[in-house]
Amino acid sequence: GRGIDRSGMVAGAGDGTGGERALVDLLAQSISSGSSRAKLVAAFVGSAGANLCFLLLPLQIPLVVSALDDPNSSSNKDLLRGCARMVGLYLFRVVLGHGGRHLLNEVGEEALLGIQQRLFSAAQRLKVESFELEFGLGKILPLLEHDAPAIRDVLTINLERVVMGSFYVCGGIYLCLAISKFLSLVVFAAVVPIAASSMLLKRVSERFGRRLSDRRSRLAERSRLVLGSTRLVRSHACEELELARYKELGREYAAEASAQSVFMSACKGGSGLTHSFALMAIIFFGVRKASASDGLRSGELVALVNIVVEIGKHLDMAVNNYLLLSTAAGKALKCQEVLQAAKAADSSGGSDAPGPICSLEPASTSSGPVLELRRCTYAYDDGEGKTKGVREISFSCAPGELLCLVGPSGCGKSTALDLVSKFRPCQGGQVLIHGRDLAAVPDGVCRSWVSWVGQSSAIVPGTVRENIAYGLPLATDEDVMEAVRLSSCDDFIDEKVLDQTFDEGTGFNLSGGQRARVAIARGLLKVLKGSASVLLLDEVTANLDPLSEASLLSGIRKVTKRHRVATLFVTHRISNAKIADKVLVVKSGAVIERGTHDQLCDMEGGVYQKLLAASDSF
Numbered sequence: 001g002r003g004i005d006r007s008g009m010v011a012g013a014g015d016g017t018g019g020e021r022a023l024v025d026l027l028a029q030s031i032s033s034g035s036s037r038a039k040l041v042a043a044f045v046g047s048a049g050a051n052l053c054f055l056l057l058p059l060q061i062p063l064v065v066s067a068l069d070d071p072n073s074s075s076n077k078d079l080l081r082g083c084a085r086m087v088g089l090y091l092f093r094v095v096l097g098h099g100g101r102h103l104l105n106e107v108g109e110e111a112l113l114g115i116q117q118r119l120f121s122a123a124q125r126l127k128v129e130s131f132e133l134e135f136g137l138g139k140i141l142p143l144l145e146h147d148a149p150a151i152r153d154v155l156t157i158n159l160e161r162v163v164m165g166s167f168y169v170c171g172g173i174y175l176c177l178a179i180s181k182f183l184s185l186v187v188f189a190a191v192v193p194i195a196a197s198s199m200l201l202k203r204v205s206e207r208f209g210r211r212l213s214d215r216r217s218r219l220a221e222r223s224r225l226v227l228g229s230t231r232l233v234r235s236h237a238c239e240e241l242e243l244a245r246y247k248e249l250g251r252e253y254a255a256e257a258s259a260q261s262v263f264m265s266a267c268k269g270g271s272g273l274t275h276s277f278a279l280m281a282i283i284f285f286g287v288r289k290a291s292a293s294d295g296l297r298s299g300e301l302v303a304l305v306n307i308v309v310e311i312g313k314h315l316d317m318a319v320n321n322y323l324l325l326s327t328a329a330g331k332a333l334k335c336q337e338v339l340q341a342a343k344a345a346d347s348s349g350g351s352d353a354p355g356p357i358c359s360l361e362p363a364s365t366s367s368g369p370v371l372e373l374r375r376c377t378y379a380y381d382d383g384e385g386k387t388k389g390v391r392e393i394s395f396s397c398a399p400g401e402l403l404c405l406v407g408p409s410g411c412g413k414s415t416a417l418d419l420v421s422k423f424r425p426c427q428g429g430q431v432l433i434h435g436r437d438l439a440a441v442p443d444g445v446c447r448s449w450v451s452w453v454g455q456s457s458a459i460v461p462g463t464v465r466e467n468i469a470y471g472l473p474l475a476t477d478e479d480v481m482e483a484v485r486l487s488s489c490d491d492f493i494d495e496k497v498l499d500q501t502f503d504e505g506t507g508f509n510l511s512g513g514q515r516a517r518v519a520i521a522r523g524l525l526k527v528l529k530g531s532a533s534v535l536l537l538d539e540v541t542a543n544l545d546p547l548s549e550a551s552l553l554s555g556i557r558k559v560t561k562r563h564r565v566a567t568l569f570v571t572h573r574i575s576n577a578k579i580a581d582k583v584l585v586v587k588s589g590a591v592i593e594r595g596t597h598d599q600l601c602d603m604e605g606g607v608y609q610k611l612l613a614a615s616d617s618f
């Protein structure tokens with residue numbers, strides 16, 4: 001259902017129900033500092049003042065026009081006075097308007113920063129691991145990149161427009177009434193409903209338009225999926241079927257697109273027509289009044305038309321405001337879901353709270369294993385009643401011991417590592433590090449004892465140094481370079497590039513194997529400089545060439561021995577297992593064979609022998 005799964009994925013965006021409330025809450029929490037609130041009020045006042053000035057501008061028109069009509073000395077003074085007032089009002093408007101906009105922008109930026117920081121810390125608390133950026137935080141990052149800015153826009157664009165709009169609509173009507181003492185009220189009675197209906201039409205058209213364009217983008221997405229899975233389609237010999245399906249989708253897409261364009265043009269034309277109709281009515285009645293004996297002066301007519309045009313423009317803007325607000329409300333709902341999920345995670349179970357790292361020392365004794373798994377069980381529920389994962393897996397790893405886990409794909413190797421890093425809780429049995437049951441150790445503390453490098457190597461935004469010394473601010477350049485050498489990254493990283501950034505497109509680009517080695521360097525540095533005494537390496541050599549692989553393996557062995565860490569090394573390449581002190585063969589979630597490489601090689605009819613034979617025959 002809706003909410004957040006363990007990897008931090010946000011589901012069910014919400015389309016606005018309750019979204020406005022969420023938006024208001026989110027903004028209220030983000031604009032909590034006194035200075036921000038003062039800026040907001042000042043911006044509001046500035047914007048109101050600017051709009052008042054602009055609204056008073058047309059009032060000068062009758063004076064100027066009548067002075068032009070009657071060129072004698074006294075009206076020349078009127079002309080000058082009228083023009084000077086207009087320039088003055090305009091200047092006021094510019095200064096107040098820009099000042100207000102600047103303040104609004106500042107408040108908007110501050111609010112954005114606040115929202116992003118709260119989302120980020122929520123993401124952290126939701127156990128989205130820093131190193132899982134790609135598949136965990138990656139799902140929350142779009143919130144930071146796209147949704148939070150949309151909320152900022154509400155403040156910076158919308159608030160200004162709301163102030164302007166309300167001024168024009170209320171103040172404009174009032175002023176129209178004031179200047180047109182000679183004009184029939186009927187005109188105003190006509191203008192307001194006409195303008196309102198034009199606004200309604202536009203609003204309805206936008207809403208329908210959005211629905212249509214959503215359907216179109218869904219269609220486009222489906223077409224892309226059909227085209228994108230070519231390999232799968234080919235392997236099932238379904239080209240004909242997919243071709244026909246694609247044609248069908250194409251036809252639907254074209255029909256939707258044309259319906260949308262017809263609808264939108266009809267609505268736009270309709271709203272333009274109603275607006276013009278309102279203007280024509282003003283001019284028609286105005287001219288009739290002007291030719292009547294009590295006379296509406298031409299200046300008053302121009303001022304009137306001017307004001308009506310402005311009212312129309314701002315009614316239009318009000319529609320856009322509405323759209324912007326409802327978009328931002330939907331996005332605010334998503335942000336609130338993340339924040340609330342983090343709060344719920346904090347209140348349920350204290351072990352999830354991000355307690356101070358290393359507040360708990362390991363109950364370490366130099367004798368005995370660093371890591372021990374005792375009959376650990378973890379079952380994934382696949383929804384069909386069948387369960388997979390690990391069952392009653394047991395093994396231990398002494399200080400300075402390199403254990404290699406091998407076994408067929410899906411046998412539970414990564415799951416076993418997940419239990420050690422506490423990415424998943426043990427459902428049965430115990431994991432002990434330095435004799436402490438991890439069930440009683442806060443996650444943050446456990447993570448400081450463990451250095452984990454996963455199957456997909458994430459690169460975090462930032463420089464080369466920041467990527468390798470991730471979470472280790474005290475590591476020096478020498479430490480970083482040592483990790484670089486041990487992980488055999490030294491063919492593409494030296495001291496000179498430490499300040500370059502890893503960026504897609506720009507900056508420092510990495511191949512798959514290079515990314516993997518950077519991730520390993522990060523993992524090793526945590527052992528060299530951090531508090532980690534368990535090193536977990538999940539299939540880290542899969543993308544490497546044989547030379548880098550060999551030098552990396554010797555680096556890993558060196559670190560394991562020198563720093564006396566317990567290293568679990570998961571691999572599919574049986575040849576890698578030769579460097580291990582002990583090999584565990586995992587099948588269906590349990591260890592079925594264990595021993596040194598040589599012992600297992602000698603085990604007649606064993607799984608290890610078969611795996612070895614299969615890899616040799618390649």
Ligand SMILES: Nc1ncnc2c1ncn2[C@@H]1O[C@H](COP(=O)(O)OP(=O)(O)OP(=O)(O)O)[C@@H](O)[C@H]1O
Nearest residue numbers: 380381382388389408409410411412413414415416
């Ligand atoms: N999130 C999940 N939800 C449901 N089942 C899962 C999930 N993750 C893994 N599994 C299942 O649990 C079993 C063990 O998965 P695991 O990832 O531990 O295997 P593995 O030994 O690491 O495989 P590989 O060598 O391919 O990485 C697999 O059968 C897999 O299908």
Ligand SMILES: [Mg+2]
Nearest residue numbers: 413414415455
């Ligand atoms: Mg795996």
